[in-house]
Amino acid sequence: MKLLPEVLAAREEIQSIRRTIHAHPEIRYEEVRTADLVARRLEQWGIEVHRSLGKTGVVGILKRGTGTRAVGLRADMDALPIHELNSFGHRSQIDGRMHACGHDGHTAMLLGAAQYLAKHGEFDGTIVFIFQPAEEGGAGARAMIEDGLFAKFPVDAVFGIHNWPGLPEGTFGVTEGPLMASSNEFRIDIKGIGAHAAMPHNGRDPVFAAVQIANALQSIITRSKKPIETAVLSVTQIHAGDTVNVIPDVAWLAGTVRTFTTATLDLIESKMRKIAEATAAAYECAVDVSFNRNYPPTVNSPEETRFAAEVMREVVGPENVSTAVEPTMGAEDFAFMLLAKPGCYAFLGNGDGEHRATGHGAGPCMLHNPSYDFNDELLPIGSTYWVRLAQRYLALPQAK
Numbered sequence: 001m002k003l004l005p006e007v008l009a010a011r012e013e014i015q016s017i018r019r020t021i022h023a024h025p026e027i028r029y030e031e032v033r034t035a036d037l038v039a040r041r042l043e044q045w046g047i048e049v050h051r052s053l054g055k056t057g058v059v060g061i062l063k064r065g066t067g068t069r070a071v072g073l074r075a076d077m078d079a080l081p082i083h084e085l086n087s088f089g090h091r092s093q094i095d096g097r098m099h100a101c102g103h104d105g106h107t108a109m110l111l112g113a114a115q116y117l118a119k120h121g122e123f124d125g126t127i128v129f130i131f132q133p134a135e136e137g138g139a140g141a142r143a144m145i146e147d148g149l150f151a152k153f154p155v156d157a158v159f160g161i162h163n164w165p166g167l168p169e170g171t172f173g174v175t176e177g178p179l180m181a182s183s184n185e186f187r188i189d190i191k192g193i194g195a196h197a198a199m200p201h202n203g204r205d206p207v208f209a210a211v212q213i214a215n216a217l218q219s220i221i222t223r224s225k226k227p228i229e230t231a232v233l234s235v236t237q238i239h240a241g242d243t244v245n246v247i248p249d250v251a252w253l254a255g256t257v258r259t260f261t262t263a264t265l266d267l268i269e270s271k272m273r274k275i276a277e278a279t280a281a282a283y284e285c286a287v288d289v290s291f292n293r294n295y296p297p298t299v300n301s302p303e304e305t306r307f308a309a310e311v312m313r314e315v316v317g318p319e320n321v322s323t324a325v326e327p328t329m330g331a332e333d334f335a336f337m338l339l340a341k342p343g344c345y346a347f348l349g350n351g352d353g354e355h356r357a358t359g360h361g362a363g364p365c366m367l368h369n370p371s372y373d374f375n376d377e378l379l380p381i382g383s384t385y386w387v388r389l390a391q392r393y394l395a396l397p398q399a400k
């Protein structure tokens, strides 16, 4: 492992920032204290700061030399509405709020890199440090882009990291193409005609129609999409009625759809509408389908991914880098940045959980678990990766 000595020397300082953020978690678009901490540190190190992009986002600009290349490095700052079960000193001081996804660590790793680059970094070009709000369901990346992130601060490519429990500590996992899925939710409302349960012929049973629709939707996954295209459709709620001897007027079902491509998502949504409408019609019920596309798939561009993997190999050694990590059906709003710019999102192994307080059971403590904690051993690794990635990216030959 080749970690920068100055980054290692700043380890205690960056760890203390990480733990301060952990102790004061703020959920989506409420990251006021965190954004202020980030902005003040960047300013303290002589970095130009722009606040309030995408409501609570912060951008830092560091420019050297005459180079026209620019690179974006992104961290997320928000916490989750979870009550922390850990008992260590830096546990959340706010009931019902917790950094259970490690965004405290992502922010600290990028701050560590910003400090190094401002004080010691040699490079030629512009580094755009992006601290985004509201990754957890608030599309903070999209909010920053809509607020002019890339128009005001153009970059040639953008990069991101997420810590990943279960991957060995300090190893990198990445893949070209889709790494994380699109996240979408649907709700299907069925309107029938209620009746006495003993005289169903007098009504139009929406419960029966709902169950037929729930079953038929699975045929899209097994019969309609190409078998080699990955997708999942889960009906997670069916609601109807409140009395055993009454057929209700209405029923509704809801759930989630995840895909790695927009083409597959288009197909699934259109088939869902056809099945819901035709099935409801067959049972003489009315139907209303609402389908919301939350996050698109996170798709890594090949060239930037191969470049990022070279930097990972330099930092942690080739034996600690997988370029064929298994994609996850989880979703990530860095996807919006990758729709706007080429780039690469990577996983950094958070280890198996032994460094945390017990209470999460056997095996790795997964993200969004009330016993989770970001592994501080990753701080100098992530910061070194960011530094070397920025320096090497800006030193690449000018794009055509």
Ligand SMILES: [Zn+2]
Pocket: 100, 101, 136, 367, 368
């Ligand atoms: Zn999360």
Ligand SMILES: [Zn+2]
Pocket: 101, 102, 103, 135, 162
């Ligand atoms: Zn996360």
